[in-house]
Amino acid sequence: MRRVTVHARKAWLQGLSPKENREVPPLDYPLVLRMKARFPELHMSINGGIQSLEQAESLLAQGLDGVMVGRAAYHAPWDILGDADRRIFGVANPVATPEEAVRAMIPYIEAHIAEGGRLHQVTRHMLGLFAGRSGARAWRRILSEEANRPGAGVEVLAKALSAVEGEALRAA
Known part of the structure; x- marks a missing residue:
């Protein structure tokens, strides 16, 4: 073809x-x-x-x-792609929320770091994941400030995710 x-x-x-x-x-x-x-x-x-x-x-x-x-x-990846598998291809979406998407990325990020990569090489592409949601600013700030530090690991991602989840609880 x-x-x-x-x-x-x-x-x-x-x-x-x-x-x-x-x-x-x-x-x-x-x-x-x-x-x-x-x-x-x-x-x-x-x-x-x-x-x-x-x-x-x-x-x-x-x-x-x-x-x-x-x-x-x-x-705004979640807004554009979060429901694409179901709507375009008629199959179940692999994850139901942006938070699940972050958690699903952890093994890939750990493997990337283990191979000599740096956290920010992955997370810079995730900055818009929570666009328009409570906690989006904290998510971006934490990843922008901390993910490019030498030795940064998935604990930075966990911190940023906790900030988003905390903001969501406060907003509810």
């Missing part, structure tokens, strides 16, 4: 900064949908500007084979 992923935004090679290139040129989803109609034998995925799981579902419903979600999933 041949696969292609099309970014729906033109990149301007001169005159725009990388940040402006993510915002100024318009997204052209209809062009990508026309490409899929023209080449139905290709497994075609779309990338660029997808902001929600609902938007991803809509693009899939229009005939695309895949959707890449970038920055939105990075900044």
Whole structure:
């Protein structure tokens, strides 16, 4: 099977900064949908500007084979991906809460550290996990300040998770 992923935004090679290139040129989803109609034998995925799981579902419903979600999933991963397995693939979600996702990451983080990696190499990608929830600021602060210290281990992750859970209890 041949696969292609099309970014729906033109990149301007001169005159725009990388940040402006993510915002100024318009997204052209209809062009990508026309490409899929023209080449139905290709497994075609779309990338660029997808902001929600609902938007991803809509693009899939229009005939695309895949959707890449970038920055939105990075900044608010649970909001975008927490229910994706069930809604997109019809299978049970592997974890039910962001807290469970953190706990599920611990063996991977321990293995990464045991192989010479550093805690922040993993946790920097987890900073947005509690976006919009009580305790999110404490989560980010603890991980940002402590995870890059030499010798930092999963105890930092546990401390950050306790802060989130404590805030949630106080908010309830």
